Every structure is written in structure tokens, then in C-alpha cells.
Amino acid sequence: MSGAQPSVPPPGDTPLTSLAHQLIEALGRGTWGPDALEVLVGAAVAQLPGCTDASLTSVAPGSTPATVASTSERAVRADTWQYELAQGPCLDAAAGSPLVRASLVDGETPWPEWAPRVVAEAGYAGVLSVRLGSQAHPLGSLNVYGTDAAALAALPAEDAESFAALTSVVLASARRAGHLEEAVERxxxxGQAQGILMERYKMTAADAFALLRGLSQQSNTKLFDLAQELAETGQLPRDASGRPAAGGLPLS
Known part of the structure; x- marks a missing residue:
């Protein structure tokens, strides 16, 4: 993931037009591809009421579903549990109803194994998934996770569907250009970088991801580039004075 931060929408912008502006900016910076997918999920969190985290699931015939962009490590875990358990809103949205929304804390979801785990281990209280592509040719789903079930329940469906419509175009373009493989590789x-931090400093996956994202923002370095350096060298970057740039964590 790139660690790019969504810009503040101009006054009067709708979520859809603001997102379009951000994607145009991404094109202008030469960051079309996986980075554009990161713009999409970041914009969802910034602009969709009740959205704590967002992710994109890609589905293709003969392939296992995969998360190609997300705003947090716990969103990736929530997605991955769906793939492993073969149940959950992103799978239902891709294969059935075009929009799936549910509170995860009322005990009445159709996902008896997935929902309790997401509440207990990820802390989400509500979810909304919207199909990307068409029923005949599904591309995947836009997944919106919230820690406030009521706030997410109040999110207008048309706002989520507008995001999904533009996201479908970007995801289809990324797939044609072969960028989805790059996104999965990222x-x-x-994940490898997180594993190094978890083992070395005995921290959780969420804390390791938060550390990487913080370093990415602090050093103005893309999250993927930072993770790749750590995975290849086993070292986190140092600041201009040569001291560890990791909040005092030792580097060896």
C-alpha cells in the first residue's frame, strides 16, 4: 500500500466528484495503478459517513478472492477471514445481492462464524459491501467497515453505490493492465515486513502496521517502499542524524 492520504474535498463537492478529482490528481502524478486503488479506499474513509476502514476485494474465475487495497491491517484480516471461511458480505455482494449491509452486533447475520470473529478480534460493529462490476461479470466488492453500527446503517446507499461505480472502472482498468498482481504482491x-516487526519487537499485527504507516508518513516514503526495504535488509530507516527513525525502537 502506498500510504497516500486523501485530500480534503472542496466545498460543495459530492463524494463522487471529489473522488474523481483525486483520481485525476493521481493520474497527473503518474501514480495510476495500485496507488489509484489506495486513493479509492482512502477516499471512502474520508468521505463516507460511518466508514472506519475500507478495502477492495478482487474476484476472478478460477482464482481465490484477494484484497488488493485497504486502509488498515484489521480490514485485511476481516477480508481474509471471509476467504478462509467462505462466508461474508464481500463474497455475497460479488456473487449475489449488489449491496449487502449488516450490523455485526445483533446476532442476526447470515455469517455465523465470520461475524463474531470480526467483532471480537477486529472491533467492527457494522459492514457494507457493494458489488464491483455487474452480476454477469463481477469484479469484486468495495467493503466498508465501521465501529459504529448505527452510523454505518445511516450511510446512504447511493453514496456507496456511486463510489462502487467509479471503483469498478478503476479496478477493471487495473486488471487489464496487470496491476492487480502487483497490488497483491505489495x-x-x-505482510512480510509486519512479520519481521512482530517477531523482533513482540508486537501485534495491528501495531506493526501502525508503525509502518507512521514511518511512511514521517519519512514521506510510500508504505510499500518502506516495507520492501525492511523485508530485504531487515532494517528500518534512520533519520538524517543517523538515529533510528522508529520512535526509539532498536534496529537490531
């Missing part, structure tokens, strides 16, 4: 490298 997720793998970031």
Missing part, C-alpha cells in the same frame, strides 16, 4: 511484502 500486500505480501507488507
Amino acid at each position: 500486500r505480501t511484502v507488507i
Whole structure:
């Protein structure tokens, strides 16, 4: 993931037009591809009421579903549990109803194994998934996770559907250009970097991801580039004075 931060929408912008502006900016910076997918999920968190985290699931015939962009490590875990358990809103949205929304804390979801685990281990209280692509040719889903079930329940469906419509175009373009494989590879490298931090400093996956994201913002370095350096060298970067740039954590 790139660690790019969504810009503040101009006054009067709708979520859809603001997102379009951000994607145009990404094109202008030459960051089309996996970085554009990161713009999409970051914009969802910034602009969709009740959205704590967002992710994109890609589905393709003969392939296992995969998360190609997300705003947090726990969103990736929530997605991954769906793939492993073969149940959950992103799978339902991709294969059935175009929009799936549920409170995860009322005990009435159709996902008896997935929902309790997401509440207990990820802290989410509500979820909304919107199909990307068409029923005949599904591309995946836009997944919106919230820690406030009521706030997410109040999110207008048309806002989520507008995001999904533009996201479908970007995801389809990324797939044609072969960028989805790159996006999955990025997720793998970031996971490797998290694993190094977890083992070395005895921290959780969430804390390791938060450390990487913080360093990315602090050093103005893309999250993937930072993770790749750590995965390849076993070292976190140092600041201009040569001291560890990791909040005092030792580097060896």
C-alpha cells in the first residue's frame, strides 16, 4: 500500500466528484495503478459517513478472492477471514445481492462464524459491501467497515453505490493492465515486513502496521517502499542524524 492520504474535498463537492478529482490528481502524478486503488479506499474513509476502514476485494474465475487495497491491517484480516471461511458480505455482494449491509452486533447475520470473529478480534460493529462490476461479470466488492453500527446503517446507499461505480472502472482498468498482481504482491511484502516487526519487537499485527504507516508518513516514503526495504535488509530507516527513525525502537 502506498500510504497516500486523501485530500480534503472542496466545498460543495459530492463524494463522487471529489473522488474523481483525486483520481485525476493521481493520474497527473503518474501514480495510476495500485496507488489509484489506495486513493479509492482512502477516499471512502474520508468521505463516507460511518466508514472506519475500507478495502477492495478482487474476484476472478478460477482464482481465490484477494484484497488488493485497504486502509488498515484489521480490514485485511476481516477480508481474509471471509476467504478462509467462505462466508461474508464481500463474497455475497460479488456473487449475489449488489449491496449487502449488516450490523455485526445483533446476532442476526447470515455469517455465523465470520461475524463474531470480526467483532471480537477486529472491533467492527457494522459492514457494507457493494458489488464491483455487474452480476454477469463481477469484479469484486468495495467493503466498508465501521465501529459504529448505527452510523454505518445511516450511510446512504447511493453514496456507496456511486463510489462502487467509479471503483469498478478503476479496478477493471487495473486488471487489464496487470496491476492487480502487483497490488497483491505489495500486500505480501507488507505482510512480510509486519512479520519481521512482530517477531523482533513482540508486537501485534495491528501495531506493526501502525508503525509502518507512521514511518511512511514521517519519512514521506510510500508504505510499500518502506516495507520492501525492511523485508530485504531487515532494517528500518534512520533519520538524517543517523538515529533510528522508529520512535526509539532498536534496529537490531
